[in-house]
Amino acid sequence: MHDEKNLIVNSEQTNLLKELTSSLETCNRFYFSVAFVNFSGLQLLLDAIKEAKQRGVEGQIITSTYLNFTEPKALDRLREFKNLDLKIFLTERNVGFHTKAYIFEYDDYFKVMIGSSNITQSALKSNVEWNVEIISKHDETFIQQVILEFEDLWERSSVVDDAFLQDYKQFIQNINRVTSSKSLIYEKAEYIVPNSMQKKAMENLERLRTLGEKKALVIAATGTGKTYMSAFDVQHLKPKKLLFIVHREEILTKAKETYEKLLPNRNITFGMLTGTKKDFEADYIFATIQTLSRYYHQLDPAKFDYIIYDEAHHATADTYQHVIDYFEPGFMLGMTATPERGDSRSIFEIFDFNVALEVRLHDALEDDIVVPFHYFGITDIDEIDLSDVSVDDLDEITKRLKVNERVDFVIEKMKFYGHDGKKRKCLGFCASREHARYMAEEFNKRGISSSYLSGEDDVPVRQARIAELEDDCYELQVIFTVDIFNEGVDIPSVNTVLMLRPTSSPIVFIQQLGRGLRKYQDKSFLTVLDFIGNHTKTFLIAIALNGSRYYDKESLKVAISTGFAHLPGATHIQMDKISQERILAQIDQEKFTSMKYLKEEYFEFKKMNNGRVPDLLMDFYKFDGAPDPVRFIDKEKSYLNFVAKVEKDQQLQQLLANETFEKGLKWLSSMLPLKRIYDFVILNYLFEQPAVTIDEAEQEILKWVKNVDEDSVYHAMEFLNQNFFDDTQKKRTPKLTNLNGKRLGRSDSFDQLLKNPTYKRYLHDVIEYGLFRYEREFGEEYFGVPHFKLYEQYQMMDAALMSNYRKSHSAFRGSGLLANGDDYFLYIDLHKEADIKESINYNDKIVDRNHFQWETSNSTAPSSERGRNIIYNQERGINLHLFVRKYKEIEKNTVEPYIYIGKGNTISWQGERPIEVQLELEHTLPQQLYTELTEKV
Incomplete structure (x- = not known):
């Protein structure tokens, strides 16, 4: 050796x-x-x-x-x-x-x-x-x-x-x-510096203001420091008069203290507007909406330079609307953890569709804004069999979970894994109120002081219990609950979370996990114990933990087998072998693209939506862990078609009977998720204005991204004008615009559609969703031409749009190499389909994280112009763009997208017709992607 x-x-x-x-x-x-x-x-x-x-x-x-x-x-x-x-x-x-x-x-x-x-x-x-x-x-x-x-x-x-x-x-x-x-020194204003989320939000707010925008929204998970962020922005902007509006009085004092701490010695007077205080003359007024809605007429509409709405998802309510309509501030900021849509206006609309920042759970972990969690997936005891129970049958689930041996097992694991800090401060999420009561009683019998709470308990009772849990001097260690801590209630010192019910939805899972992630003095991590039974929906845990909007069987299986290695920081996910095998087997059996699966996913989400039909794509935007609605679109060509079908909704079916509306909806939906934002920004403008010039379009686009080139703006106008459509596409798509020189106007058919508020609402929803999803996934970066983001998913035809191709875009499909001028696009399948187990000798392969081997088509000779362009690509100024996918199909009849891995340069070659080329990648493949593309699970 x-x-x-x-x-x-x-x-x-x-x-x-x-x-x-x-x-x-x-x-x-x-x-x-x-x-x-x-x-x-x-x-x-x-x-x-x-x-x-x-x-x-x-x-x-x-x-x-x-x-x-x-x-x-x-x-x-x-x-x-x-x-x-x-x-x-x-x-x-x-x-x-x-x-x-x-x-x-x-x-x-x-x-x-x-x-x-x-x-x-x-x-x-x-x-x-x-x-x-x-x-x-x-x-x-x-x-x-x-x-x-x-x-x-x-x-x-x-x-x-x-x-x-x-x-x-x-x-x-x-x-x-x-x-x-001594640690009090860190509370001095000069020692408090913005975290990464706060810095990013401030930069984006400044960018929006320089473009003349007067409103913006910040969406960030609980515990990420939104109040501090707004105070930093105020510190920077120095408004003379400020109004800070909250929904609940208990938040008000904390917000005022934060501002006073960050803005000392500025000769600013701070005051409150509540049931008991009326400081109308203060420079910076902190008000509850309840009091403000009764007294706002006593204030000058133009009094405030800056107005901030905390918990802005309430802003769609009438009480807020009166206040918003009355005041004329220099700038208006909304802050929320959940951008829920009210029944009337959309919260995004209220803030002029300007989202300055959005931070979801995985971003918060990445930026160290919340504490890391240690998740232990533990196989439940054999006595509990949930294999034949519906996830909705709470009575039966409760009956089967009320087993004394399970209580002992849970306590044994709690003691084995322990918790951070002196006292255990634990939330146990149960299947029902009865289950929560049973767990509290059994824990108390075994000497662990516990209580249970549900939505039926009034606020003072809840607050008293929470105070006892948070206080080190009280004995209370565990609160068992059903539904009330999913969102909105903040218990920063929680150090343990018990998942005691089968996971029915990734959204609920993430909300429950989030209850314990708030940073707190001396708290270094959260312990999460998940008791994984043999329930048929166990694999939803993997979807929640994976944290990716789009997923397929392969990426999920690789994430599980590598212990979710891609999660940032000290967060740790560990599943015991039985749980791992159980989840992998379920993923193998599940058909994620089948109508059966999509319907289950839809109806589970509808429950999260309080039983209201989620008829808009934006309904999916508000929840971390929501299903990807593009999968519903893929099934029925538009989301509304899918809803009409599964809900058997006559009204929607009647609406879709209008051919122009239905075809327009399908065309806009076919572009989701957006790969470039320009086209939708222009359309968004045309919803309110009859026409747009190239300069106006550029101004609008710059509200979303840092930079844009004029040729791409014009290409987007040509594309919307159907310049690159073939005959089939023209038949399928109503013409919404007319291009006249460098001015794009609305067509008659578009005008007709916009006159009907219902048509307008659904068409605009697709635009809104496309824009916000793009912003979440791509940020404000400018990617140049071709407009590709590394490691993003693309279809073949996307390259035509991204590279400003001036001929029919439908020509961009069906071949391994497509070209637009000096840009060559290489589309590569690494393996045969996932369900074909035999080894196929493919000459296209990832050699290592920096090198790729690729074979040209049989017709390409080294002496041909194309052959020489590939062999001597650097000398000849040819860009070789590589797009790879592991399998063409993972599930039957579902073609997988390609992943863009950047440009490669030829370093050696051999053979002819085909030529085998060794390429050096310009960007080292990230480890997670390399594992995902090369590992067989």
Whole structure:
């Protein structure tokens, strides 16, 4: 055996945690020497240590009191493992303890990892860390040295006994008491800086204002700091008079305090407008909508330079509308976590369709705006069988879940995995009120102080329970609930979430998870325990955790088998083997594009919509984890056609009987999801104006993106004028516009449609959804020409639109290589269909993350013009754009899109007719995408 050396860093590909867990699962014995151990890191190793114990493997761990970073709680937990010997190196003033070494013993070799990582969640998963792994035989000098050094440290260290732990806990408590007052310095205004979300929002608000916009909306998950963001913007803009409007009085005082903290010494007076206070003369007034709606006439309509509506999703209500219509501020900002649509106007319309920012759960994790979560998917006990129960049959589900053994099992797992912080502050999500009551009673019987709440409990009762849970001095540890904590209620200190019911919807799952992600003093992570039964919809968990709007079987399966490695930061997802296999089997059986599946998904979403028919695409925009409505469009050519069919709705069917309307709706829907925004921005303008010039179109487009070239704006006008349509497309599509020189006007048929408010509403919904979805997925970046975003999904015909192709766009399909001038578009299938298991020898393949092998068509000779362009592409100025897909079809009759992986340059070639070309990619493939395209699951 040769010595092996590896550098282990934390990346999408791997991390130290993976190396440690796989080594613990296979070694004969282990020895750790680390400067400190936090519970956040230890929790991630618990299962691997337990597995080692079950195999009879023993270990020795040395840690230290260096800098007082080791948590007593972590030491307590390690002492519970009978297969571990634990010692502590007591550091003195002049002797530090810095070791970070992990040693694994095998039959005839040792594996040693030495580097920079202690046992904390960040060190094991997300920090920039270097750890060198050396695998070597027992008798090598280096190994002998390491073992001798470890033994010497072991002798110099003390046993972690009860007496030591008692003293150390007391010592840490005293330190925390002394130092907690010092942390107040961070509350001084000059020390508070915007987080990444707040910076982005402020930049976008500034961009909109420079374009003359007077309104904007910010959509961000609870806990991401919207109030601070607005205060930073006010700090920057310096308005003389400000009005801040909230829906609930308890938020008002906090908002005012935030502003006072961030804007000291500005000679600004702060006042309130509530039931008890009427500070009409203050510069910055903080008002509840209830009071303001009674007194706004006493204020000058032009008094305020800046008005902010917190919880802006209420702005569609009449009380707000009167206030909004009355005032004429210099700028108006709306902030919300859920942009729900009222029954009258859309919230987007109120804020002139200007979304300055949108932050969903995965963005918030990426930007470190919320705490990471450690998710443990645990196979439920055998006694619970949900395989033949409908997800809607709550009575039957409740009956089957009320099992004493399950209560014991849940408590056992809670104790095993533990929680962050001193006191457990836990929310348990149940199937029904009866289930919640049962769980609370059983937990109380077993000595864990618990309570249950539902929508039937009034607000004072809820607030009292929440206060008890949050208070370290109260005994209450768990609140079991059904529906009331899905959204809107904020309990920042929650450190544990129990998922005790089958997941019926990714939306609900994400809302429940989100309840515990709020940042809180000294809270470093959230523990999520999900008890996964044999229910038929278990795979929905994977869809929720994957966090991608569009998904297919392959990407989901790869995400599960790699432990959702693409999730950012110290977030950790671990499913036990049985749960993994169960979910993978369900995904294999499920047909995501079948009418049966789509109907189930639609009706589940309708329930989330309070039973109201979600007849608009924008209904899907408001929920993180909502189904992708484009899949419904793919089935029936427009979303309204799909709704009319599944709801058997006569009125909608009558509406769709108008041929011009139905064809127009289908044409607009066929462009979703948008790949470039220009065409829809122009159409959006034409909904209100009879015509648009090229300059006006450019101005409108710049409200959405940073830059645009004039030729692309004109190409969009030509496209809307049907210049590139073939005869079939012209028959299928009503002509909505007429191009006259550089001016695009509405056609008569478009005018007729817009006169009918119902037609206008549904047509505009497609435009609105297209624009906002584009903004969410592409941001305000300008991608040039061709207009491709790396790693985005495209169909062949998209390249014609993206590269301003001036001939029939339908010519862009059906061949492996298509060209527009100096741009060559290469469309490549890596494998045959997913269900064909035999190995096909394909010469097109990803060689590694930087290189690709591609074969031309049989007709291309090296001596031909096209052959020379491909072989000498750089010298000849030819751009080779690569589009790849793993399979042409994953599900029957559903053609998969291609993924754009950027440009490649030829570095060598061989053969002729076909020519085999080795390409170097201009962009290294991201690890997740590389795994997804190459891994067989």
